[in-house]
Amino acid sequence: MKKSMKKLVCMMLTVVLVFSLAGCGKSSASGKVLNLYVWTEYVPDAVIAAFEKESGIKVNISTFSSNEDMLAKVKSESEGAFDIVQPSDYMVKQLIEQDMLQKIDQTKLTNLSNIGTQYLNPKYDPGNVYSIPYQGGVAAIAVNTAKIKDTITSYDDLFNPKYSNTLVVLDDYRAVIGMTARSMGLSMNETDSTTLGKIQTKLLTLKNNVKLYDSDSPKSALISGDCNLAFCWNAEIALAMEENPDIKIVFPKEGAYTFMDNWCVTKGAKNYDAAMEFINYMLTPEAAKMVMEEFPYLNPNTVAVSQMSADYSSNPAKNVPAEVLNKGEYLDNLSTSVLEKYDQMWTELKK
Template sequence: MKKITSCLFILVLALSTILAGCGGSSKTESGTTLNVYVWTEYVPESVVEDFEKKTGIKVNLSTYSSNEDMLAKVKSESEGAYDIVQPSDYMVALMIAQDMCEKLDKDKLTNIGNMDDAYMNPSYDPGNEYSIPYLGGAGAIAVNTDIIKDTITSYADLFKPEYANQLVVLDDFRAVIGMAAKSIGYGMNETDPAILEKVKEKTLSLKNNIKLYDSDSPKSALIAGDCTLAYCWSAEVALAMEENEAIQVVYPKEGPYLFLDNWVIPKGCKNYDAAMEFINFMMDAESAKMVGEEFPYLNPNKAGVALLGDDFINNPAKNPPSDAIAKGEFVDNIDTDSLAIYDQIWTELKK
């Protein structure tokens, strides 16, 4: 009888283990490892550790510096290598078009009510079928007013020859070429070859002014005094301002480059329930507050922003003004032939 009972126990245990691994399970088994691929300096270790402690799920965090790097890496790996990625708006649309994303089970996202409606139901993913916004911001200008005495108001100002070798810019071809296009009255998503020829000429005229390309931590060059001007994310300006009060943020009169980064589950994810649990955890108000304290980007989590208080809400670098957002522009997907032109411009600029 003992032997029969033991066999039955083992059979039941094995069956329950199999069922626990099925997509319909509501609770993730402790000891699961999530492979999460995110932007550099964007997800606080303290929040990840809090998630691990509360769930027993281990998070293996790796980072990238551009959407294109992320896409190439995900495509080069076997399906299911990553459980969560963090693409920007236009890249979400591209991944959806290429059938690279799993649909989200909204029933598992109990914190979705914390999100600001202004950032939900975006054009690149109607109904948020595949993505949930995480953080966003603007391509702002940083000015060290101890050194730069001129009044900077626009992207066009950054091209002045007197600023030779003073500028740190994002290591992002769509951001930099788009900024050059806006500086001469065009948009960030131009595809007309004749217009792109003008954009190319303008972009290449910036070469002598660029001292450094850095998307990971452009604030470092500002804080160290190596660069006196920057074209970088608004949150990087905010962090630099905390170290040096002479650094100020400017939103260009042409309207800034806007972005919104998102949580997405890649096709073939091996730990779907755990991935959903992580995304839901990141939408918790306290988690969003912790994120905002360390990385003060535009935060679409209204419950988290309320906890951050007036210091965050009233800081224009941390919380871009509504008039700047209203004038801003998002990057869109463009056709392959146009992308080849952008790539050629970028190659010439950096050589």
């Protein structure tokens, strides 16, 4: 009798367990998957978890540290290996030209109206046919004022030999070469060979000043005190400032490197509808606010920005002022031959 009762109890527990597992987590029930390839430290885990809970879609994330790394990886994988990628402005144009993206179905983006009109219809993708803006900002200068007593005002100041072994800079050749060009009063998108030669000459004078190349978390070197000057993303500086009030942000007088990162769907994406659902979710004020609270970049979701506290909206390191953006310059998609020259310059700098 006891054995029979034990068997009955076991059977009942098994049935309960099966039904419990069936009801746990919509992602298990739906079987839907979404593969993202995004910038490092840019999309909060909490936002992904909230989307998974609401949608029942399992999200797999891979990360990159530069647009060029992303391009190379996507090319090396089979078509559609990633559903969504997160290229910057100029890289969107390059991906379009290489037929690596598919069109966005804006009829599925019921939250697109949350994006300010000033951020739509960009030069690199008129009509936002292939891209939806995510976050942007500038590559600015960070100064530890407790260690650096000079008044820093420009990109050009970073080349001063007195700052030997002091800088952390982005591990990004378009950014660093572009910054060098701006320091000379030139465009970040120079193509003339003679002009590029002059830029390279100055670029190489930066070599001894650079202690660390880091695009993933340059704030770490600032916070630890390993580096007292930086050329990096504005949000990284903002987060460093919260840890150390002696760190200040400087928007270069020459005009800053300006960027906007985007959501794009790859050609051959295996989960197109899930991709549209995810992008639409990221356009909600709730998701955008969660993003800004953890990674405080310029956010084009004007509805969400209006709901943020003064800590974000009145902080120029987080919410970059319009005048800084207007004075800045975006990168262009350059020809392969010119990019090869840029790559050679970068290789020479890092030797």
